[in-house]
Amino acid sequence: MSKSFSAIGAAAQDDEIDREAFTPGIEPQATWCPGCGDFGVLKALKGAMPEVGRTPDETLLVTGIGCSGKLSSYFESYGFHSIHGRSLPVARAAKLANPGLEVIAAGGDGDGYGIGGNHFMHTARENHDMTYIVFNNEIFGLTKGQTSPTSPKGHESKTQPHGSAKDPIRPLSMALSSGASYIARTAAVNPRQATEILTEAMEHDGFAHIDFLTQCPTWNKDAKQYVPYTDVQQSDDYDFDVHDRREAAEMMHETEDKLYEGEVLTGRFYVDEDRHSYGEEKRSTGEMPEQPLAERYFDDDYDWERSYDLLDAHK
């Protein structure tokens, strides 16, 4: 292991990692509103890290813009607060550059399903080994309450005064059809399930998508719609094989239909443990080095190839 990444992996067996390690020493004053669901995501994430056995030094959290984007300010790790919708391309390259990192990307429903929708589709398709948390509160929060891609049809806002004529995005189905290998929905109002799911997602070898229902008490008073919820794994009414694509798709349709009718199903909807992550695929075809590429720059003995040795073809 290179001297510059001595932290990576070393702490995996360390019992000392606790949730407090992920609280910044200089805690910036949280700008989230009282009662905001985002606090629940932060709490669950901090709770999951010790379970996964990762230290702050070996974790990279990449966020987008908006209330959700501020997660990286309140979570102690290496962080990259990028731009609206672009957390995924930044995160997935960091993972390719250094597969030893625990890479988490996070953003809101506008960020993830709107402006960053194309990146979502392609990152899922490539099945990068990372965790993607989408804070879904069905509203644009930080820009003060506009309709978002997950707002229900008919939702009235200053930008849709006649009520939205659009059907909402179906994020779980979208993730499935795009190729994500772990898909779950959880809610800020259910911290225990959220922590469990986040832990599983990080341990999953592939792209784990979590549609994380968060209430927005300021701009979306209908936040109460997230209660009551049903944990599909805990309920006998929803017996299905989480590894079966078709059954998973059916369950996703069910929850995506019911979400706007006041009943919320949460839990794991699809898990594919057989599919190789993108990094593994690339390594297996020789398209990517076995050793983390980032380490090489700290290896004083590495012999860097020169273009001069490629010139035969040009003579």
Added chain:
Amino acid sequence: MTEHELIWRIAGGSGDGIDSTSQNFTKALMRTGLDVFTHRHYPSRIRGGHTYVEVRAADHAVKSRGDGYDFLLALGDSFARNPQASGEAYYGNEEVKPLSENLDELREGGVIVYDEGLLDTDEVENFDERVEENDWHVYPLDLRGLAREHGREIMRNTAGVAATAALIGMSTEIFEELMSDSMSGEMLDTNVEVLEEAYREVSEMDFSHDLEVPTGSHDEEQVLLNGSHAVAYGALDEGCRFISGYPMTPWTDVFTIMTQHLPAVGGISEQVEDEIAAASLAIGASHAGVKAMSGSSGGGFALMSEPLGLAEMTETPLVLVEAMRAGPSTGMPTKPEQADLEHILYTSQGDSNRVVFAPSTVREAYEQSREAFRVAYDYQIPTVIVIDQKLSGELASVPASHFDREPNADLGSVLTEDEIQEAAHHASGTFNRFQHDPENGVSPRTIPGQKDGRFLASGNEHTPQGHIEEDPDNRVAQVDRRSRKLEAIRDDLDGQDHSNQTYYGPEDAEHGIMVWGSQQGSVEEAVDRLNDQGHSVKALGVSDLMPYPKKEVTEFLESVDECLVVEMNVTAQFRGLTQKELGRFGETMSSLLKYNGNPFEPAEIVEGFEIQVNGGDEPPTAQTRIEPAAGD
């Protein structure tokens, strides 16, 4: 036409192998000891349409395509006829274009070889009269028939090359060598047979021309490569091991060359969903400790405007290539222009900084690609390498020793774990990634995974630890520090042994020509001709566009009476930049502009210069434009 140089043009349809055939021919000329330079002209379509490649070879250094040419090999467009319509032309008269479209620039006494299997001179207007007027020597050959007879129809290119060789006095040996480098088995055997048979047949003919291949010799081994190769090789030698991109002409060349080599040297190449993603991936890889690049052409670079600003604000080293083509919007995908300059300099919101290098030759493309990485990683700032469709695709012979340099994989201003412990930290123990006080503006950085180097990189204005902050004092300190980098980079570039600006011509010349990017070679040839004609002219080729080399340009402009600024756009963008940066010289500079999709030829610059000196605002040709100096 002189005994010292030969300009050969091969013309046909896209997809007919014009490009590969001309490359081999160019290499053959280089191997005989000549300096070579190519110019590609092609339409934005996959098959068919008029395309040509011009190869200039001389016993002395060649810097441009020259003016006109000596030898036309007209192969015909095999895709122009609709196979369903029994010989009826499907795309109008495109099959005659390889012959008709090229005659205007063929020099007096020139040679025409055309494939009589596909082309008919009866279809070309006034052909016989023009031949007589210009003393052209015409050799109709059934190249297609010959190729069919001895191999396959597609090998008519080989037959054409053999005919050329026989007509200008080259042996077939060198072509056979090149063929056996790139093919084998039956493919090689039949090609060699076509080559030898065509050579034999043509050798037996009576020649009326006196055109011959010049003889030359190189002091040292040469290699044949274009600006895209040079940018890619510069990147590889600086330890770039990550590239992400989306295909777009002409940037695709750099992207595919890197992709071809990266896995073999343990690097990563990613073709991604769009250009926003491409630049964002390069930022992610760079943040994680790998030297990374991305790039595009005009429209794709427009999408990178947002990540470009992100790299600047988060101080993530990032190298982007902008291979310009004619715009706006989709413009002319396969034609060169230098009209993206202002877009590259000023794109992205806020008082954002980036460093811009515009190499002018294959040699400079290699050097400045390396420089772009060094500056990006030393100063944690985005750098842009600007090339255009001309420089990206034109092949030139360069001494191999030019590339015999030591690699540099230094990540620049990155701390080791030991240094992190010693570095500035906040009272809470958090690493001060963006500390306010360093002299050259560069706060040392850490890489995710390093012990105790944690920080937040944010596109929002931030504290030294990276947290979002709108405090006015912090804002001013951070903006001032980031801005200081450009001054430090200017000092750094001025302090290097080698200037990125190129001086050409007698130091005490009265008149100046300024140029940037790929047009420099044509300007240098024009300067030589003008001085031969009794003028007193020198040139300055400017490669550093941001930070601008104020001192060097000021000295140059002060040393001349007047200066012609040559560039391929209609709004005189480089001249405008010079006036903005220096705040004077409005009455010294006039412009010669061209934006028809073709680069400048030396003769146009000679004529433009004469108009400037003698007064007047009539352009030298209908395809160029003169923009007089202020007050003229």
